[in-house]
Amino acid sequence: MADITYIPTAAGFLFLAVVLDVWSRRVVGWAMAGHLRTELVMDALDMALRSRRPEQGVHHSGHGSQYTSSAFGLRCREAGVQPSMGAVGDAYDNALCESFFATLECELLDRRRFISRAEAEIALFDYFEGWYNPRRRHSALDYLSRIEYEKSAAWYRRDIESSSPSSEPGNSTQCPGDVRLQWSVLGAEFRLAQARRDQTGINAAIARLRAVNSLETYPFQDRWIIELRRLARAQSR
Numbered sequence: 001m002a003d004i005t006y007i008p009t010a011a012g013f014l015f016l017a018v019v020l021d022v023w024s025r026r027v028v029g030w031a032m033a034g035h036l037r038t039e040l041v042m043d044a045l046d047m048a049l050r051s052r053r054p055e056q057g058v059h060h061s062g063h064g065s066q067y068t069s070s071a072f073g074l075r076c077r078e079a080g081v082q083p084s085m086g087a088v089g090d091a092y093d094n095a096l097c098e099s100f101f102a103t104l105e106c107e108l109l110d111r112r113r114f115i116s117r118a119e120a121e122i123a124l125f126d127y128f129e130g131w132y133n134p135r136r137r138h139s140a141l142d143y144l145s146r147i148e149y150e151k152s153a154a155w156y157r158r159d160i161e162s163s164s165p166s167s168e169p170g171n172s173t174q175c176p177g178d179v180r181l182q183w184s185v186l187g188a189e190f191r192l193a194q195a196r197r198d199q200t201g202i203n204a205a206i207a208r209l210r211a212v213n214s215l216e217t218y219p220f221q222d223r224w225i226i227e228l229r230r231l232a233r234a235q236s237r
Helices: 037-054 070-079 091-107 117-132 144-161 176-196 200-210 222-237
Strands: 002-007 015-019 027-033 057-061 079-083
Touching: 002 027, 002 037, 002 057, 015 037, 015 079, 015 091, 015 117, 027 091, 027 200, 037 057, 037 070, 091 117, 144 200
Parallel strands: 057 079
Antiparallel strands: 002 015, 015 027
């Protein structure tokens, strides 16, 4: 998804175009300039293409003149990207970008006053690369940051692609991808039981997770697994 916003500075507006990956909510492309010409959104698209290198994809945006221009449409065609636009006047159709801009305004723009466009550009770069993508957690991503979520999913995909059930008789070992999926599902059950303060559910989650694999071999340092290990050790004393 893509959209444009503006950042007020003492030297005039700085216009920001962004491209978000809907899957991981990561800001994969952005461009900043003191104008609203089509080059602004094309630069953001080019950054996203360099970052993702997709064989094909969909670029969804509003009906701004930058996105409806022939130059932008030609660039999408050259890159193998399908342009997509929402209904006219429907803010909900591009709600992901609107939500991101609201977060940006709350966490950065409302807390700073910029003397120059260059100062605003530096602050935005720090926000994207120092906070939003690598560190800020998101509830839709299992409370992982964007980069942590992508790394986790990449690890899972590699296991699915590289592992296959053994053909030896009597061998019932599960592939790592299946184990990873079970950990994710059971971990969600554990967190739900914690939220409800359901001790029976917590104990059941501990027992089921022990049956899947050793607690100590889980490769991610999520907050819930750290808490689960603590509870399991306390039970075993």
